[in-house]
Amino acid sequence: xxxxxxxxxxxxxxxxxxxxxxxxxxxxxxxxxxxxxxxxxxxxxxxxxxxxxxxxxxxxxxxxxxxxxxxxxxxxxxxxxxxxxxxxxxxxxxxxxxxxxxxxxxxxxxxxx
Amino acid sequence: xxxxxxxxxxxxxxxxxxxxxxxxxxxxxxxxxxxxxxxxxxxxxxxxxxxxxxxxxxxxxxxxxxxxxxxxxxxxxxxxxxxxxxxxxxxxxxxxxxxxxxxxxxxxxxxx
Numbered sequence: 001x002x003x004x005x006x007x008x009x010x011x012x013x014x015x016x017x018x019x020x021x022x023x024x025x026x027x028x029x030x031x032x033x034x035x036x037x038x039x040x041x042x043x044x045x046x047x048x049x050x051x052x053x054x055x056x057x058x059x060x061x062x063x064x065x066x067x068x069x070x071x072x073x074x075x076x077x078x079x080x081x082x083x084x085x086x087x088x089x090x091x092x093x094x095x096x097x098x099x100x101x102x103x104x105x106x107x108x109x110x111x112x113x
Numbered sequence: 114x115x116x117x118x119x120x121x122x123x124x125x126x127x128x129x130x131x132x133x134x135x136x137x138x139x140x141x142x143x144x145x146x147x148x149x150x151x152x153x154x155x156x157x158x159x160x161x162x163x164x165x166x167x168x169x170x171x172x173x174x175x176x177x178x179x180x181x182x183x184x185x186x187x188x189x190x191x192x193x194x195x196x197x198x199x200x201x202x203x204x205x206x207x208x209x210x211x212x213x214x215x216x217x218x219x220x221x222x223x224x225x
Contacts, residue, residue, distance in 0.1 A: 006155075032211040043203065043216035044156070089155055098163060099210050100146075100171060103155040 002027045002094035006104030014112050019080055021107045023090035024072040032093040033073045034101070035064060039086045047088075048075070077109075085111045115139050119204040119217035126194040126224045134189040134220050136204030144207045145187035146171075146214065147179060149200040156203065162187055163210055194224045 003026045013019045023033075034049035050057045050064045050073065057064050061080075066073040073092075077084055087108050091101040119136045126132055138145065143164045148156040158171030160179040168179050176198060178190045187206075191198060204217040 009153075034213070043218055045216070046213045049213070091156075093211055097158075097171065098169065100158055100161055101211075101214075102172070103157070105153055105155045 002030070002092065002097075002102040004090060004092050004102050004104045006090050006107055008107060009105065010108045010110070012110040012112060013080055015080055015082065017080055019075075019077045019084070019109055021075045021088055021090070021109070022072060023074070023092070023104050024070075025092040025102075026071065027092065027094055028068075028071065029095040030071075030092040032099065032101075033064070033066060034091050035075050036089045036091070037086045038089065038106075044089060080109075080111050082111050082113065085109060117204055117206055117215050117217040119202075119220055121220060122218065124220060124222050126191075126222065128195060128224060130194050131190065131192050132194065133191075134202055134204070134222075135186070136188065136217055137186045138206040138215070139185065140206060140208075140215065141184070142206035142215075143184075143209050145181065146205045146207075147177070147187070147189045148203045148205065149173065149198075150203060150219075151200050159189065159202075194222075196224045198222065199224045 006023045031052040036044040038044040063076040087106045090104040093099040117138045146161045147159040162168045162181040165184045202220045205214040207214045
């Protein structure tokens with residue numbers, strides 16, 4: 001079945017530096033790749049998503065890149081701020097399950113002051 | 114605008130008891146989902162309803178049943194709770210498959 005691997009599991013960066021989280025997926029027909037942010041004790045919220053016909057998408061300090069050949073996609077956060085501290089989840093659609101999402105295990109991002 | 118509302122927020126069950134988690138959305142979304150979230154494992158889909166009148170199994174459906182009561186409401190039932198079902202449960206909805214999902218506030222369920 002579909003598998004989504006997410007790395008690293010924990011990432012600690014200095015405030016103002018950039019953070020990169022990477023996910024790989026196994027279903028070559030996956031066509032939708034969202035990223036969600038979950039603050040401690042809160043619900044997940046979408047921060048950015050990308051579809052398979054696009055290689056890169058940006059929204060202010062956040063960007064996502066997709067490499068379909070290598071079957072991986074990455075979240076880039078620039079100029080990190082304390083409020084970026086959270087757990088970030090990637091997901092990929094799974095064709096065998098009517099394109100429902102399979103989720104990565106999450107990355108805990110810690111922004112050091 | 115309430116978004117996605119799920120009840121209860123917390124629940125403790127004894128092994129073998131049953132319960133129903135309720136979820137309602139007011140965004141006129143077609144698709145609704147039930148996930149469970151366990152430490153270090155991300156979100157796993159239990160059941161989903163792509164549109165009113167349809168329900169399908171996700172990754173981890175065993176021990177659960179669902180009902181799409183109408184377009185707004187999607188309930189999750191545990192018929193005979195087991196300790197392995199201790200988890201945080203999230204309901205979510207989206208306009209259609211593969212669009213932004215909006216989550217409820219979660220239900221923390223403990224089975225003892």
